[in-house]
Every structure is written in C-alpha cells, then in structure tokens.
Amino acid sequence: MKLYIYDHCPYCVRARMIFGLKNLPVEQIILANDDDATPVKLVGKKVVPILLKDDGTAMPESLDIVKYADENFGEKILDETVRPEIDAWMKRVGGYYNHLLLPRFVQLGLGEFSSQSAVDYFTKKKTEFIGDFAENLAASQQYIDRLNRDFPELSQLLKAQDKANGEQLSLEDIMLFPMLRNLTCVNGIDWLPNIQGYIEKMSALSRVPLYTNRAI
Numbered sequence: 201m202k203l204y205i206y207d208h209c210p211y212c213v214r215a216r217m218i219f220g221l222k223n224l225p226v227e228q229i230i231l232a233n234d235d236d237a238t239p240v241k242l243v244g245k246k247v248v249p250i251l252l253k254d255d256g257t258a259m260p261e262s263l264d265i266v267k268y269a270d271e272n273f274g275e276k277i278l279d280e281t282v283r284p285e286i287d288a289w290m291k292r293v294g295g296y297y298n299h300l301l302l303p304r305f306v307q308l309g310l311g312e313f314s315s316q317s318a319v320d321y322f323t324k325k326k327t328e329f330i331g332d333f334a335e336n337l338a339a340s341q342q343y344i345d346r347l348n349r350d351f352p353e354l355s356q357l358l359k360a361q362d363k364a365n366g367e368q369l370s371l372e373d374i375m376l377f378p379m380l381r382n383l384t385c386v387n388g389i390d391w392l393p394n395i396q397g398y399i400e401k402m403s404a405l406s407r408v409p410l411y412t413n414r415a416i
C-alpha cells in the first residue's frame with residue numbers, strides 16, 4: 201500500500217498513525233504542495249491523505265483510511281468514542297492554532313515545500329485564510345498565551361501517556377495527537393509534563409516524528 205501525504209497535514213498524520221500503531225507496512229509518499237495532477241488522477245480532487253490499496257483502488261478521507269486499516273489488518277485496536285470535552289477542546293484550539301502553524305510550516309524544510317512554487321502556492325492560499333504570514337508570526341505570543349491557558353484543561357483530560365482516555369487507544373488519539381504534534385514546531389509553548397509525555401510516547405508508538413528539534 202502507498203499513502204500520499206504532506207508532512208504537515210494533520211489529516212495525513214491520522215492516517216500515518218494507524219499504520220505505525222499497528223506496525224503495518226506502507227510506503228509514504230510526500231507530494232509537492234502544488235502537485236494537483238497526482239491526487240486528481242487518484243481520487244478526482246486535490247486532497248491528501250490518499251491510500252492506494254494493493255488492489256489498485258484509491259481511498260481519500262483520513263478517518264475512512266484509519267477505519268480501513270484498523271478493521272482489515274490484524275486485530276482492531278481503536279475504540280471509536282471521543283469524549284465531548286476532548287472534542288470541545290480540539291474545536292476551541294483548532295479555531296486559532298493555524299495562526300501559529302501555517303506561517304511556520306513553509307520554514308521547516310518539509311518535503312512538500314521543496315520548490316519555491318510549492319511554497320508560493322501554499323502561502324497564497326493560506327494567506328487568504330489567516331492573513332499575512334509575517335504578521336501572524338509577529339503575533340505569535342498572543343496565540344501561545346492562549347494555548348498556555350488552554351493546556352491545563354487538556355492536561356486534566358489526558359488519562360495516560362499511551363492512550364488519552366486511559367483505557368484503550370481511540371479516535372481521541374488519532375485526532376488529538378496530530379494537532380499537538382504539529383504544535384511542536386512552535387517555540388515557547390509551555391508543554392505541561394503529562395502533555396509532553398503524551399506526545400513523546402504517541403510519537404514513538406505511531407512512528408510520526410515531532411518537530412521539536414526544528415521549532416521556530
């Protein structure tokens with residue numbers, strides 16, 4: 201199987217996680233951010249992640265890919281429950297964290313941004329969404345302060361480092377870890393000890409590296 205991704209894409213991290221967590225072989229292919237021909241050929245639109253199955257069919261949608269890999273290879277490992285408090289936390293933080301992430305992604309040396317045309321494509325598209333990248337970078341501290349205010353609640357909700365709900369790996373991990381992993385590209389966040397422990401453990405289990413050593 202082949203998994204088409206962008207390294208920074210949180211939906212792609214969801215898909216990468218299930219293969220890592222289940223120790224399933226998959227070839228990960230990082231597309232250029234301005235390559236629309238490849239995804240359009242595979243699934244008819246410009247989107248990642250895309251799983252190309254061994255039978256030659258292609259599947260988009262991160263949670264469909266997660267479900268497919270979980271249910272068709274070995275024992276099912278994921279519980280499908282997401283606590284409403286976790287859902288609310290992700291929605292709240294998801295409402296502002298792109299102001300921190302998007303301007304940094306193009307500076308991390310990621311495979312999807314190895315050409316200037318890919319950087320320009322992303323910058324133009326996402327500037328329409330969050331505003332000027334340089335201005336957002338300059339405003340980082342206000343968003344970091346918000347995160348630092350939101351982290352204590354998450355810290356209370358995290359019940360174990362290897363499974364957010366404390367009982368079983370679940371869709372909570374599949375949806376929460378990608379957000380936290382992407383935030384490791386931001387310098388100056390006050391990672392509380394159990395959240396830090398959670399991202400390190402989940403990174404090791406899912407084999408999705410953090411950005412900590414290249415944080416900006």
Ligand SMILES: N[C@@H](CCC(=O)N[C@@H](CS)C(=O)NCC(=O)O)C(=O)O
Nearest residue numbers: 209210211246247248249261262263
């Ligand atoms: N609902 C989709 C959303 C996937 C998605 O929005 N992917 C983004 C990248 S993070 C994308 O491909 N955007 C199109 C583009 O980059 O032009 C899923 O869960 O897989």
